[in-house]
Amino acid sequence: MSKGLPTREEDYSAWYNELVKKADLAENSAVRGCMVIKPYGFAIWEKMQAQLDIMFKETGHQNAYFPLFIPKSYLSKEADHVEGFAKECAVVTHYRLKNDENGKGVIVDPEAKLEEELIVRPTSETVIWNSFKNWVQSYRDLPLLINQWANVVRWEMRTRLFLRTAEFLWQEGHTAHATRQEAEIEAEKMLGVYAEFVEQYMALPVLKGVKTPSERFAGALETYCIEAMMQDGKALQAGTSHFLGQNFAKAFDVKFSDKEGKLEYVWGTSWGVSTRLMGALIMAHSDDKGLVLPPNLAPTQVVIVPIYKGDEQLEAISKVANDLCADLKKKGLTWKYDDRNTHKPGWKFAEYELKGYPIRIAIGPKDLENGTVEIARRDTLEKQTYTLDDELPQKIADLIEDMQKNIYAKAHKFKSEMTSSADSYDDFKELLDTKGGFVYAHWDGTAETEERIKEETKATIRCIPLENPQEEGSCILTGKPSTQRVVFARAY
RNA sequence: CGGGGUGUAGCGCAGUCCGGUUAGCGUACCUGGUUUGGGACCAGGGGGUCGAAGGUUCGAAUCCUUCCUCCCCGACCA
Numbered sequence: 001m002s003k004g005l006p007t008r009e010e011d012y013s014a015w016y017n018e019l020v021k022k023a024d025l026a027e028n029s030a031v032r033g034c035m036v037i038k039p040y041g042f043a044i045w046e047k048m049q050a051q052l053d054i055m056f057k058e059t060g061h062q063n064a065y066f067p068l069f070i071p072k073s074y075l076s077k078e079a080d081h082v083e084g085f086a087k088e089c090a091v092v093t094h095y096r097l098k099n100d101e102n103g104k105g106v107i108v109d110p111e112a113k114l115e116e117e118l119i120v121r122p123t124s125e126t127v128i129w130n131s132f133k134n135w136v137q138s139y140r141d142l143p144l145l146i147n148q149w150a151n152v153v154r155w156e157m158r159t160r161l162f163l164r165t166a167e168f169l170w171q172e173g174h175t176a177h178a179t180r181q182e183a184e185i186e187a188e189k190m191l192g193v194y195a196e197f198v199e200q201y202m203a204l205p206v207l208k209g210v211k212t213p214s215e216r217f218a219g220a221l222e223t224y225c226i227e228a229m230m231q232d233g234k235a236l237q238a239g240t241s242h243f244l245g246q247n248f249a250k251a252f253d254v255k256f257s258d259k260e261g262k263l264e265y266v267w268g269t270s271w272g273v274s275t276r277l278m279g280a281l282i283m284a285h286s287d288d289k290g291l292v293l294p295p296n297l298a299p300t301q302v303v304i305v306p307i308y309k310g311d312e313q314l315e316a317i318s319k320v321a322n323d324l325c326a327d328l329k330k331k332g333l334t335w336k337y338d339d340r341n342t343h344k345p346g347w348k349f350a351e352y353e354l355k356g357y358p359i360r361i362a363i364g365p366k367d368l369e370n371g372t373v374e375i376a377r378r379d380t381l382e383k384q385t386y387t388l389d390d391e392l393p394q395k396i397a398d399l400i401e402d403m404q405k406n407i408y409a410k411a412h413k414f415k416s417e418m419t420s421s422a423d424s425y426d427d428f429k430e431l432l433d434t435k436g437g438f439v440y441a442h443w444d445g446t447a448e449t450e451e452r453i454k455e456e457t458k459a460t461i462r463c464i465p466l467e468n469p470q471e472e473g474s475c476i477l478t479g480k481p482s483t484q485r486v487v488f489a490r491a492y
Numbered sequence: 493c494g495g496g497g498u499g500u501a502g503c504g505c506a507g508u509c510c511g512g513u514u515a516g517c518g519u520a521c522c523u524g525g526u527u528u529g530g531g532a533c534c535a536g537g538g539g540g541u542c543g544a545a546g547g548u549u550c551g552a553a554u555c556c557u558u559c560c561u562c563c564c565c566g567a568c569c570a
Contacts (some may be wrong), residue, residue: 346530
């Protein structure tokens with residue numbers, strides 16, 4: 001493993017890029033903007049998926065799968081929707097290649113032009129609502145609660161591993177309801193599921209809110225979001241949930257007979273989180289030595305490294321280690337025993353730090369003599385000697401639990417520290433330039449002001465927070481009256 | 493998509509300006525031996541379409557043209 005992870009202080013951006021690669025999470029592919037998610041990175045994503053999937057099913061949703069391709073005409077059925085996505089769509093125009101006449105490679109066969117071009121889905125509302133039309137007849141078919149795990153493509157101009165890639169993996173929930181209220185409850189409920197997941201599993205506190213009209217999902221009446229704070233003081237949108245009103249129902253003619261036999265349009269929601277969460281996880285907790293993973297999402301929670309001279313010692317240590325591993329397994333912990341002969345343990349220590357294994361246990365001859373082990377925890381990098389006895393597995397399980405809490409607490413403290421409020425435009429700009437973070441400030445509610453602040457400061461309104469009391473004030477830019485503070489930040 | 497930079501072994505680099513043995517170094521990897529409490533040592537070994545395609549030339553990593561990747565800035569980003 002080569003050295004030389006840049007520090008966050010030196011170059012936060014380079015630190016992130018290098019960390020993603022050096023920790024074996026992902027790498028660039030030959031295709032612009034597309035990433036290869038490597039096994040270690042994918043293992044983390046799979047843990048996220050597994051937990052989210054449980055939570056979706058607990059809230060009554062079922063998984064299904066819809067096609068990658070969307071007929072071009074579908075996209076334009078909802079006017080705002082097509083406008084929002086048109087500029088970043090990959091389009092399939094042909095269905096066949098043929099040999100080049102010069103005998104060098106293949107070319108697109110001009111005779112194999114598609115009658116109707118296909119869009120590679122940037123999101124699946126249209127193709128899904130086209131099915132919903134046939135799935136919904138009466139109020140008895142509602143609510144329709146569907147989720148799909150899929151990949152989508154958005155032709156982004158500037159990409160970064162996990163944070164913004166041309167193709168990414170995600171889940172998209174799509175639901176249809178009999179009443180407006182029920183759909184609104186669903187959208188908020190799923191935002192709550194996201195917040196719970198991100199906080200409890202990713203150990204990352206979030207800010208819940210609604211987007212301003214200009215930041216709203218194309219085709220939605222309301223967009224709810226969770227925003228997280230990264231270590232460089234920039235915000236990252238971690239998940240969104242949309243109340244779609246009857247927009248897609250009308251665009252795709254999805255009606256149901258209510259109890260009185262009256263024909264009504266259904267009400268919709270959609271919600272999603274993506275592999276961008278990986279980016280959030282990495283940026284929020286990691287340090288200059290590498291990844292710091294919350295134990296709940298670490299592919300392997302405990303690594304045991306023997307330190308030994310000769311086969312006899314190794315054998316004795318392995319016996320102790322195997323017993324310990326069996327006990328760890330009983331506690332529901334995942335472990336790895338790394339007895340590779342590597343001449344010096346130092347680089348192994350560094351490697352596991354780089355990859356964010358929560359707990360590292362070293363067992364050497366001294367430990368055998370004393371009946372101890374040395375335990376290092378990744379979050380604080382503290383090392384401590386523990387007695388090797390029946391209590392140890394429980395102590396390790398406790399440590400794991402403590403680490404999950406500690407990583408959250410640290411992130412929570414940071415988020416608090418990075419949250420300020422400003423009452424004048426000068427203070428506002430000063431705060432953004434000196435510390436960044438979330439800045440609560442009054443806004444007059446107009447898109448013009450929002451845009452001007454964005455142009456002048458590069459800060460956007462991340463959300464209108466859900467948990468924020470009404471407060472009389474005046475807009476930091478225009479001085480016009482405002483009834484509530486909104487949250488500004490520079491963002492990814 | 494515009495401006496700037498970049499690409500040589502898994503990784504990090506030299507060589508390119510000024511064309512000329514068989515493309516080199518560090519590290520990683522493989523074999524044998526000695527070896528392990530924060531990045532071992534000795535000896536031997538394998539690994540390259542020099543980002544890609546054209547062109548100039550007796551001869552191209554090196555010169556010319558086009559294209560591509562990645563990085564930075566900008567525009568864009570439900």
